[in-house]
Amino acid sequence: MYSKILKGLLLGLCIAAVAMISWAPNSLAGEGNLDQQVQELIEQNQALTDRLMQVEHQLSGMKAAPETEHAGAKSVLGHIEDTIHIHGLLEFGAAYHSTDMNHGGYRQDSDLSMTSVEIGIGAQVNDWVSAETILMYEDPSGAIDLYDGIREETNFDVEEAIITIANKEVTPAFLKAGKMYVPFGAYLTHFPDDMGIDSPLTLLMGETNEKALLIGAEYAGMTFSGYVFNGDVEEMGGGDNVIESYGFDANYAYECEDNDMDLLVGASYISNLTDSDWIEESLHHHNLEIEDYGDGAAAYFHIGCQGIFFDAEYMTLLDSVEVYAGGLHEGKVNNAEVWNFEMGYNYNWWRNLEIALQYAGSNDCYHLGFPRDRYGINFNQEVFDNTILSVGYLYDEYDDDGTDEERNQRDLVFGQLAVRF
Secondary structure (H helix, E strand, C coil): CHHHHHHHHHHHHHHHHHHHHHCCCHHHHHHCCHHHHHHHHHHHHHHHHHHHHHHHHHHHHHHHHHHHHHHHHHHHHHHHHHHEEEEEEEEEEEEEEEEEECCCCEEEEEEEEEEEEEEEEEEECCCCEEEEEEEEEECCHHHHHHHCCCCCCCCCEEEEEEEEEECCCCCCEEEEEEEEECCCCCCCCCCCCCCCCCCCHHHHHHCCEEEEEEEEEEECCEEEEEEEECCCCCECCCCCCCCCEEEEEEEEEEEECCCCEEEEEEEEEECCHHHCHHHHHHHHHCCEEECCCCCEEEEEEEEEECCEEEEEEEEEECCCEEEEECCEEEEEECCCEEEEEEEEEEEECCCEEEEEEEEEEEECCHHHCCCCEEEEEEEEEEEECCEEEEEEEEEEECCCCCCCCCEEEEEEEEEEEEEEC
């Protein structure tokens, strides 16, 4: 707008100047050369034109400055959105236990608990490097009766902090370093897997969170990985604190969207299963030590088709482990093993409803608080986007170890509301 006004003023001055020259008195013509005056007016006009262009440039700069700042801010926000992602999980649960004791009487427990709060932050640093950090809070109060209070309510802890070096477009190989759950087993379940409700036996047996270095490769659905770590459980009398625990995992995953089918089959080995989180906490809780590490193996299988699924998983301690208390021999753990089988169906009647049946069990695991046999049913109803309501029932039967406080059977009714974002 300003440029149009200036151009109009300049045009008016030129017209007035020409008119004055054309109609000037003869006395003016006599005093000077008309051509020289016209030349002066042309030079003045050029000077005004140059000044006008400078003003237009300044005005355009003033207009573009806010747009440039706004574009810069959008660019920074876009970079953050493209490279950094934040996700979270909130789970609130309720549980009721009724435990019959083998020598008469029973116990009842019920509780409400914020079973887990999870916050994760990930970043794609460049084409090769990514980073992921997960903070976790867990409240196991709903399961204190079953597991003798081994786990207590915790503050926010760094659950995982992993640096990954990988570029699938260049190589199938990858490297991970940091605090992680090492790949031993798959912990396949369609039931709530929190301590505040009830964790799968396979997860309790094998889940191992350690500071580890892992290398692997993924190609055409096949994934191989190997890792090393320095565990928290040491052999009795062992004075060296060294990296001597390791493990391997191999699995094949297949998915076909046309047939609505997916498949997963795999196997794992770990040289120190006695360093799994639950076994480690059990040993420390009862002030027990082990003479030698016990290695373990796992196998897992999943298939899903047209909404129907079947999961199977098995874990075992391959060696017998001698256990000591205060330097005195306390007993032996003989090839402890656990298994978990689940099948069910996903029915989209309003929103998706998942119905799951479970049979699980253990052998020689009473000292870990595991039941001999477990039967369960669970319903997972999607009530809103990323919001799942779970309601279920579990029935456990225990081995008789001859103690007065030995459990005979247990009934558990539970519910959980999970929100993921």
